[in-house]
Each structure stands twice: as structure tokens, then as C-alpha cells.
Amino acid sequence: MFGWLLPQILACGAAKPASPSVVLVSLDTLRADRLGAYGNPDGLTPNLDRFARESVLFERAYTQATLTTPSHAALFTSRYPPEVFGQGKAAVLTASTPTLASVLGTYGYETAASVGGGELSPELGLDAGFGVYASTRGFDSLLHTVPPALGWLDQRDTTRPFFLFVHGYDAHSEYLKPTPYGYIQGDLGASGAGQDALRSGGGSSRVFDGLLLADGWPWQQVSSTWLRPRSPEARAELGALARGMQPAPVPFGDMDGAVLRHGYDGAVAYADTMFGLLMAALEERDVLDDSIVIVISDHGEQLGEDGIYFRYSGVDEATAHVVLMVRDPLGVGAGTRVPGLVDLVDLMPTVLEAVGATVPAGARGVSFGPALRSEPFPGRPFTFTVGGLSLRWASVATATGRLTYLGVPPGAAEAADFAATAQLPGPAFTVAEHTPDAERETLRSALVGVLRDVALPPGAVRGAPGPALSRELQQSLRDHGYFDVDEQ
Amino acid sequence: MSVLWLLVGCGGEWTTLHAVEPTLAKLDVDHDGRVTAGEYDRVTFSGPAFAKVDVDGDGALSSEELLTLVLHQDPQRFYQRPGQAQVVPPALPDPRTANVGWCVLESMRQEVLAANPGAVVPTADETWAAAQGGGPALLAMRDRLDAALVAEGLPVPPRR
Numbered sequence: 046m047f048g049w050l051l052p053q054i055l056a057c058g059a060a061k062p063a064s065p066s067v068v069l070v071s072l073d074t075l076r077a078d079r080l081g082a083y084g085n086p087d088g089l090t091p092n093l094d095r096f097a098r099e100s101v102l103f104e105r106a107y108t109q110a111t112l113t114t115p116s117h118a119a120l121f122t123s124r125y126p127p128e129v130f131g132q133g134k135a136a137v138l139t140a141s142t143p144t145l146a147s148v149l150g151t152y153g154y155e156t157a158a159s160v161g162g163g164e165l166s167p168e169l170g171l172d173a174g175f176g177v178y179a180s181t182r183g184f185d186s187l188l189h190t191v192p193p194a195l196g197w198l199d200q201r202d203t204t205r206p207f208f209l210f211v212h213g214y215d216a217h218s219e220y221l222k223p224t225p226y227g228y229i230q231g232d233l234g235a236s237g238a239g240q241d242a243l244r245s246g247g248g249s250s251r252v253f254d255g256l257l258l259a260d261g262w263p264w265q266q267v268s269s270t271w272l273r274p275r276s277p278e279a280r281a282e283l284g285a286l287a288r289g290m291q292p293a294p295v296p297f298g299d300m301d302g303a304v305l306r307h308g309y310d311g312a313v314a315y316a317d318t319m320f321g322l323l324m325a326a327l328e329e330r331d332v333l334d335d336s337i338v339i340v341i342s343d344h345g346e347q348l349g350e351d352g353i354y355f356r357y358s359g360v361d362e363a364t365a366h367v368v369l370m371v372r373d374p375l376g377v378g379a380g381t382r383v384p385g386l387v388d389l390v391d392l393m394p395t396v397l398e399a400v401g402a403t404v405p406a407g408a409r410g411v412s413f414g415p416a417l418r419s420e421p422f423p424g425r426p427f428t429f430t431v432g433g434l435s436l437r438w439a440s441v442a443t444a445t446g447r448l449t450y451l452g453v454p455p456g457a458a459e460a461a462d463f464a465a466t467a468q469l470p471g472p473a474f475t476v477a478e479h480t481p482d483a484e485r486e487t488l489r490s491a492l493v494g495v496l497r498d499v500a501l502p503p504g505a506v507r508g509a510p511g512p513a514l515s516r517e518l519q520q521s522l523r524d525h526g527y528f529d530v531d532e533q
Numbered sequence: 534m535s536v537l538w539l540l541v542g543c544g545g546e547w548t549t550l551h552a553v554e555p556t557l558a559k560l561d562v563d564h565d566g567r568v569t570a571g572e573y574d575r576v577t578f579s580g581p582a583f584a585k586v587d588v589d590g591d592g593a594l595s596s597e598e599l600l601t602l603v604l605h606q607d608p609q610r611f612y613q614r615p616g617q618a619q620v621v622p623p624a625l626p627d628p629r630t631a632n633v634g635w636c637v638l639e640s641m642r643q644e645v646l647a648a649n650p651g652a653v654v655p656t657a658d659e660t661w662a663a664a665q666g667g668g669p670a671l672l673a674m675r676d677r678l679d680a681a682l683v684a685e686g687l688p689v690p691p692r693r
């Protein structure tokens with residue numbers, strides 16, 4: 046891209062593909078604010094911080110969904126999640142859906158993905174367009190996904206450029222990581238509700254508003270719609286329900302929350318080391334000399350904001366602000382920080398522009414190539430994100446404010462009408478505290494505009510129903526806090 | 534590394550040891566340049582005892598020893614959760630040969646399983662052990678996995 050477009054006087058003499066290869070790394074559940082490069086003083090991410098110094102870093106990049114599958118569906122297609130996410134958990138991608146991989150494939154790229162299973166399992170549809178899509182069995186680390194990726198690299202046709210996608214759940218719950226990472230960020234203590242949450246199968250997914258909901262608690266009865274308004278009243282109602290149930294929930298205090306945050310930070314440190322090992326492997330194979338390497342996270346994590354842990358209960362800075370760094374093989378732009386707003390849907394047009402490919406019609410993204418070339422780059426006027434397990438929430442944010450609509454799922458025909466007429470403020474909306482009053486109506490009209498764009502006619506259903514998920518995958522998703530569609 | 538990298542001042546290769554060295558520095562809480570048993574024990578709750586990790590027995594954890602430890606602990610199964618079967622961590626390999634060729638062996642093994650989940654293939658522990666053994670053991674494992682790939686009609690990766 047940028048550097049690649051410079052005269053090739055620096056390139057060595059061996060025969061090389063005419064276009065740059067692209068390595069895209071997705072670090073699941075990594076909050077941008079945990080990286081030193083994004084301002085964290087705790088020293089958790091030396092490898093990612095080094096990568097940032099070699100890259101163009103986007104300070105304000107946002108995901109389009111705070112869940113893994115729809116986030117990657119948007120990333121791969123440059124379409125908003127309601128356009129590429131079906132009624133179930135699957136992405137509605139078919140062989141005819143243009144994806145980053147499929148378009149690059151038509152331009153002569155070899156394409157492969159190595160992912161950590163779970164919400165990126167091939168049954169969920171995100172394999173569309175990849176020549177090879179290697180998936181582990183569930184919620185696995187880069188430790189498991191890097192070897193197949195390297196195996197593929199070692200066998201590829203070196204006369205052709207390639208697109209390689211590598212993904213790992215290293216910062217995803219469960220947070221507790223092997224020695225020394227588990228305890229590296231602080232003494233987690235020997236016992237207590239924080240430890241129980243850290244060590245339980247559901248990670249932090251059962252912590253809510255001062256309560257730890259133990260194994261066996263009928264959590265499914267509390268669908269994500271309970272949390273929808275996130276109002277004090279709704280939370281009090283859920284709290285009353287929880288306290289009346291057996292087994293009784295355990296009080297979860299500030300100290301317990303700190304244990305959970307330290308555990309998460311240890312997982313972030315682990316992810317950082319795994320990322321460093323991936324970079325070393327790419328260096329060893331000379332991939333870094335002629336490939337663009339892009340690092341993203343697909344969403345963040347709630348770590349006590351609004352009394353809630355685990356990401357599926359909201360759209361806010363903690364969950365929507367993501368990592369985005371782009372490393373040019375020749376070092377052009379290294380160390381640049383870009384303050385303008387960027388969405389993950391902008392990545393596909395950027396990469397396609399850089400390799401001279403045509404961006405498919407209907408793409409929602411806009412290339413951030415100018416920022417990579419150090420040209421003027423104002424960024425987007427606003428970003429758009431959906432959230433909640435059933436994607437019922439839609440949120441827009443500008444540089445100074447955020448408005449989240451908590452009603453009809455975006456994509457339903459009536460969503461825009463409801464959002465246009467509901468009271469501001471009112472139970473249908475939450476407004477981030479820092480939002481200036483004067484900006485609320487601006488945010489609302491931006492949101493209504495997007496909802497109109499993505500709406501289907503009444504009664505229409507997006508895409509064909511996906512294949513039935515295997516029993517194993519359903520159980521794995523449930524174990525990690527994701528409900529089946531019927532339970533939402 | 535291109536000339537431009539040197540110009541922008543970002544020199545230095547990415548290596549596996551560089552990836553773990555900052556972690557090692559973080560464990561060295563008294564900043565004496567050595568990660569001792571006491572410092573290791575602070576952050577251990579499930580891992581092998583210091584004496585096992587300190588393979589060369591010099592009383593301090595080296596980058597190579599930390600790298601070996603990191604690569605050898607599966608984050609999905611490194612301690613016993615309530616109600617879970619006992620996790621028996623495999624013996625630590627010799628750090629001098631850690632990870633040699635393992636990535637290739639493991640990716641071959643996973644490819645066979647992806648094509649045929651019922652295929653009889655070595656376990657990850659066995660590919661790991663073969664990689665650590667190096668020499669004839671590694672080559673024999675390569676032969677086994679080559680045959681398994683061929684049996685599934687899959688291409689065999691070139692030998693480097």
C-alpha cells in the first residue's frame with residue numbers, strides 16, 4: 046500500500062509478486078485502552094507497543110458489533126452487521142457475497158484463515174471467500190492458530206501475493222492464563238468471589254451489578270432484554286430476581302472486580318506475548334519485508350462499567366473502541382497516530398484500494414488510505430455499532446458524544462421510525478455522560494439515517510437460514526455465555 | 534529489514550526471545566537482572582515448580598527457559614478446574630531445541646484431523662516430543678505425518 050507504491054528501488058532482486066501480501070491479525074476481546082500504545086501505563090503490551098511504533102495507529106477506531114461473529118462479518122464485507130447477520134447467530138455470507146478474501150482472490154491472491162473456533166467456527170459462515178479456512182474447536186489461543194497459519198505459509202505459491210487472516214481468543218474469558226501471565230498484573234488473592242468468577246467456566250459472564258451468579262443459576266431466564274434499558278429500575282428488578290433465586294448469588298464487591306480486571310490484564314499480557322511470537326515467525330519467513338500487517342481487535346470488554354462485566358450488555362467505549370494499527374513493509378508512516386474516527390468496515394476499501402482492486406458496490410466503508418499516506422484525513426463524521434446478544438441495540442458516536450438506541454433491532458423496518466419518534470431522553474435511549482446536550486439530535490438523525498439504510502421491507506428475512514449448529518458448538522457457545530437464539 | 538526501517542529508527546528483528554524478554558523483565562521485581570525462584574513463585578499457581586523450569590539449574594530463569602515454558606502450556610488445559618479431570622502437564626522439553634519444527638508438525642497433524650476427524654494421528658504431545666528430540670525422531674514424525682496427509686489425499690509440505 047502506501048510504501049508499496051513508492052518506487053521499488055529498495056526491493057531486493059528476487060522475483061516477487063507484483064502486489065503486496067496482507068496479514069490481518071484479530072486479537073479477540075482486546076480493549077484498546079489496555080495497550081501502552083493507547084495510553085495504558087501498566088506495561089502489559091510491549092510487543093504490540095513495538096508494533097505500534099512501526100505502524101500507523103488509529104486512536105479512535107470502532108467496531109461495528111460488540112460480538113465476535115457480526116463484528117468479523119462487517120470487517121470482511123464492509124457491510125453493517127444488520128445487512129450480513131441473520132436471524133440466528135450465523136453470518137449471512139454466501140459464495141456470492143463479496144468479501145475481502147473473495148475479492149483479493151479474484152485479483153490473484155492466495156487466501157487463508159486460521160481462527161480459534163467458537164464464534165468464528167466455519168458453520169457460522171465467515172469462511173466465505175477464503176481458499177483455506179482452518180478453525181480450531183473452540184475459543185482457542187494464537188498458540189493453537191499460529192502453527193496452522195505458518196504451515197500454510199510454508200506451503201504457499203511464493204510467486205503469488207497472499208492474504209492471511211490469523212485470529213486468537215487470548216484476551217477472551219476465561220481470563221486466567223498459564224504461569225506467569227495469570228498473576229502477572231497483581232496478586233489475585235487465594236479465594237473470594239473474584240477468584241470464583243475468574244476460575245469458573247463462564248469467566249466473568251455471570252457477574253452483574255454487585256452479584257456473582259453461581260454455576261447452576263438459571264441465567265438463561267435473564268435474557269439480554271432484561272438488561273436492555275440498563276436503567277436503575279431494570280437493574281433493581283434483575284437484582285431482586287437474582288436475590289430470590291437458588292443457589293443464592295454471591296455479593297461481588299470492588300475488590301472482587303479488581304481481581305477480575307487483573308485477570309483480564311494478565312490475559313492481555315498473554316495475548317501480547319503470543320502476538321510477539323507470531324511476528325517473530327513472520328520475520329523468520331521474511332513475510333514482514335513485503336507484506337502489510339494489520340492488527341485489530343473485534344470488540345472490547347466491559348470490566349465493571351455500569352456495574353456490568355463481560356461485553357454483551359452494552360455499546361460504549363469499553364466495548365466498541367478497538368485496536369487498529371497498520372504496518373507498511375517499508376516503514377512508511379511508522380509511528381504516526383491518526384486521531385480521526387475510523388470504523389472497521391473501512392478496512393476492506395482501504396486494502397482493496399491499496400492493491401488496486403475494485404471496491405464492491407454497497408460497501409459501507411471509506412478508505413482511510415489518505416491517513417496511511419500522511420495526507421489530510423478528517424475521519425468519519427460518526428461511527429455506527431450494534432450490540433446486545435440479539436443485536437437489538439444500535440449506537441452512533443461522534444468525537445464528542447454517543448447515543449445508543451435500545452429498541453427494535455436495526456434491520457427491522459420499524460426501527461428507524463421508532464428511533465425517530467422516541468423521547469430523547471427516554472427509555473429507548475442511553476446517552477453517554479460526556480455527550481453535549483446540543484449534540485443529541487444530531488446523533489439521533491445520524492442513527493435514523495443508518496437504520497433507514499439497513500432496513501429490510503416489513504416481513505422480509507435477510508438471507509437463507511444457516512445450517513444447524515452442531516451440538517458441540519452450541520454447548521461451547523453456551524458455556525462461554527452466549528445463548529441460543531430461542532433464549533434471547 | 535529494509536533500509537527505510539533503519540532510517541525511521543525502528544531497527545531490530547522480531548525474534549521469539551524478544552517476544553518474552555519484557556515478560557521476564559517484569560518478573561524481575563527486585564531488578565537485579567535475575568528471575569529467581571522467589572520471583573517465579575509469586576506468579577505461579579498451576580505451573581511446574583521452579584526447579585523444573587530452570588532447566589540448566591543456574592538458579593535463574595532465562596529467556597529461553599521462559600519461552601519453553603510459555604510454548605509448552607496450553608491455555609485451554611493448564612490447571613484443574615473444579616469437576617475437571619486431573620491435568621497432567623507433560624515434561625518440559627530441553628530449551629536448547631524448544632519448538633524446532635513443531636509448528637510444521639502440528640499444522641500437518643491438524644490438517645489431517647480437519648480432513649478426517651477420525652484419522653489415527655500422533656497426539657500434540659507426541660509431535661512436541663518428536664520436535665524436541667530433533668534428528669531421527671523429528672524425521673520419523675515427519676514421515677508419519679506425510680503418510681497421513683497422503684492417505685487423506687492432501688498435499689505434503691515441502692521440506693526445508
Ligand SMILES: [Zn+2]
Binds near residue numbers: 074112343
Ligand atoms: Zn470477539
